Amino acid sequence: MTSALQNHFTIVINGATVRLKDVSPTMTLLHYLRQSGRIGTKEGCGDGDCGACTVAIVAQGSDGKPHYQAMNSCLIPLGAVAGREIVTVEGVSRDRLHPVQTAMVTTGGSQCGYCTPGFVMSLFAAYYDRALNDACVEGNLCRCTGYLAIRRAAQEVVENQPDDSDDRFHQHLQTTSADLSEISYNGNDQWFYRPTRLQDVLTLMEQYPDATLIAGGTDLGLEISYHRQHCEVMISLEAVTELKTLENTLEFVEIGAAVPLIHVEETLRGVFPSLDEMLHWFAARQIRTRATIGGNIGTASPIGDLPPVLLSLDAELKLAHSMGDRTIPLSDFFKGYRQTDLQPGEVIVSVKIPKSASTRRLSQAYKIGKRGTDDISIVAAAFVIDLDEDDRILHARLAYGGVAAIPIRAIAVEQMLIGKFWNHETIQHVKPALKQAFTPLTDLRGSADYRSLLVANLFEKFFVEFGEAPIQALEVTA
Numbered sequence: 001m002t003s004a005l006q007n008h009f010t011i012v013i014n015g016a017t018v019r020l021k022d023v024s025p026t027m028t029l030l031h032y033l034r035q036s037g038r039i040g041t042k043e044g045c046g047d048g049d050c051g052a053c054t055v056a057i058v059a060q061g062s063d064g065k066p067h068y069q070a071m072n073s074c075l076i077p078l079g080a081v082a083g084r085e086i087v088t089v090e091g092v093s094r095d096r097l098h099p100v101q102t103a104m105v106t107t108g109g110s111q112c113g114y115c116t117p118g119f120v121m122s123l124f125a126a127y128y129d130r131a132l133n134d135a136c137v138e139g140n141l142c143r144c145t146g147y148l149a150i151r152r153a154a155q156e157v158v159e160n161q162p163d164d165s166d167d168r169f170h171q172h173l174q175t176t177s178a179d180l181s182e183i184s185y186n187g188n189d190q191w192f193y194r195p196t197r198l199q200d201v202l203t204l205m206e207q208y209p210d211a212t213l214i215a216g217g218t219d220l221g222l223e224i225s226y227h228r229q230h231c232e233v234m235i236s237l238e239a240v241t242e243l244k245t246l247e248n249t250l251e252f253v254e255i256g257a258a259v260p261l262i263h264v265e266e267t268l269r270g271v272f273p274s275l276d277e278m279l280h281w282f283a284a285r286q287i288r289t290r291a292t293i294g295g296n297i298g299t300a301s302p303i304g305d306l307p308p309v310l311l312s313l314d315a316e317l318k319l320a321h322s323m324g325d326r327t328i329p330l331s332d333f334f335k336g337y338r339q340t341d342l343q344p345g346e347v348i349v350s351v352k353i354p355k356s357a358s359t360r361r362l363s364q365a366y367k368i369g370k371r372g373t374d375d376i377s378i379v380a381a382a383f384v385i386d387l388d389e390d391d392r393i394l395h396a397r398l399a400y401g402g403v404a405a406i407p408i409r410a411i412a413v414e415q416m417l418i419g420k421f422w423n424h425e426t427i428q429h430v431k432p433a434l435k436q437a438f439t440p441l442t443d444l445r446g447s448a449d450y451r452s453l454l455v456a457n458l459f460e461k462f463f464v465e466f467g468e469a470p471i472q473a474l475e476v477t478a
């Protein structure tokens with residue numbers, strides 16, 4: 001690290017620079033905002049589910065330009081916003097209401113009003129992206145069910161969106177930068193580092209073997225905010241150049257571990273249909289703007305949604321350590337419940353997904369949860385089937401989440417499928433084996449029997465959707 005250890009850092013909040021000294025870098029932004037009197041930002045759930053705490057942060061979009069992005073302030077530790085710009089609901093209007101606030105008033109989009117600041121901030125961020133649609137508020141919950149009026153408010157802004165050339169936020173985005181600087185902070189007996197080079201991450205990990213790595217913080221934020229986990233040393237990966245690249249060639253795609261999922265979604269749309277589908281159902285937009293692919297793998301949750309997709313696509317992981325780098329198949333990474341092959345001092349650098357040469361590839365992903373968006377999977381599944389010209393199966397991958405202690409492939413059934421015809425008889429033949437393939441648990445979300453049924457039935461659904469339809473050759477785009 002080139003920057004000297006400091007006992008203070010700054011944050012720009014609503015245009016004013018705030019200097020924070022000796023604060024805990026793991027205090028949540030929400031907690032700080034409310035403690036400092038900015039109580040327009042509300043606390044609902046404290047775990048990223050309701051959106052009451054939404055603020056906007058200036059962050060780099062997938063086009064490399066600065067954007068306002070909605071963000072759950074209850075999940076974000078203060079250290080992660082060091083040197084960055086935040087807009088809270090107190091900052092959106094000056095001498096008159098912001099157009100999204102006016103629309104909320106005129107359409108009656110607020111009843112008890114508890115959710116309103118969060119909705120306003122999500123609409124505010126979407127306003128500057130000209131992306132006011134249902135997706136921009138999918139992470140906001142209204143207990144009074146004012147959704148219809150809120151949708152009308154968004155519609156009204158779309159229909160009457162003024163020319164924003166003299167809008168101060170629009171002008172600010174044209175001149176500001178979202179580049180992240182290096183941070184070395186020590187306060188409250190805690191250390192927060194934000195290096196910009198992979199080599200510095202590895203050196204820091206040698207120095208602090210028990211340090212906690214943080215990327216988007218959407219998983220870790222729960223531990224910090226909800227269970228009050230005390231992290232003595234945190235190393236943020238958000239600014240590490242080597243972890244932020246996204247390469248799309250004719251042979252493969254390589255996604256840096258710290259690339260936010262929203263960038264993956266926007267940049268790779270149309271390349272892997274199953275990845276597109278899963279990202280669509282992954283959390284809510286304001287989680288996907290922060291959550292990373294490395295974090296989804298690093299957390300090693302048995303119900304993480306991307307591992308089944310990546311397993312089905314034969315993804316590999318690049319890992320780095322101060323003693324050297326290595327590449328392993330993702331299928332060798334998960335070792336047990338929340339246990340991985342990651343060695344002390346090792347970091348996930350990127351995920352590499354090969355592109356198939358097959359001209360008859362079928363692939364899709366499915367997520368079963370209690371509600372459509374912003375929910376955790378009961379079972380997630382991703383399938384890949386390559387066929388020859390006679391509809392015989394050449395290659396099969398059936399990968400699942402939520403059915404075992406780790407994300408897992410049904411390897412025995414994959415082998416049963418090779419050489420068989422892709423038809424109704426084959427599906428019926430393997431269904432009993434699929435039902436028996438795993439011994440899932442019963443929990444609040446679903447029973448073991450239900451999960452076993454889903455394992456088999458989702459594969460049948462895949463066949464019904466793709467079996468008899470004319471097969472499109474997968475377009476390989478660079």
Ligand SMILES: Cc1cc2nc3c(=O)[nH]c(=O)nc-3n(C[C@H](O)[C@H](O)[C@H](O)COP(=O)(O)OP(=O)(O)OC[C@H]3O[C@@H](n4cnc5c(N)ncnc54)[C@H](O)[C@@H]3O)c2cc1C
Nearest residue numbers: 048215216217218219220283292294295296298304305348
């Ligand atoms: C409201 C809500 C909804 C959610 N919905 C979903 C969902 O639908 N599907 C789903 O799968 N998940 C969901 N999640 C969980 C979470 O958003 C994802 O797991 C996300 O991808 C985590 O990424 P992150 O960058 O925020 O990880 P972080 O929270 O920063 O880190 C998670 C873990 O990974 C480790 N880590 C991070 N990067 C690396 C790296 N490069 N190398 C080694 N270790 C690393 C960290 O040390 C930590 O242990 C949800 C979370 C919330 C709060």
Ligand code: FES
Nearest residue numbers: 044045046051074
């Ligand atoms: S308080 Fe509910 S998402 Fe933050």
Ligand code: FES
Nearest residue numbers: 111112142143144
């Ligand atoms: S207006 Fe009451 S929670 Fe939305």
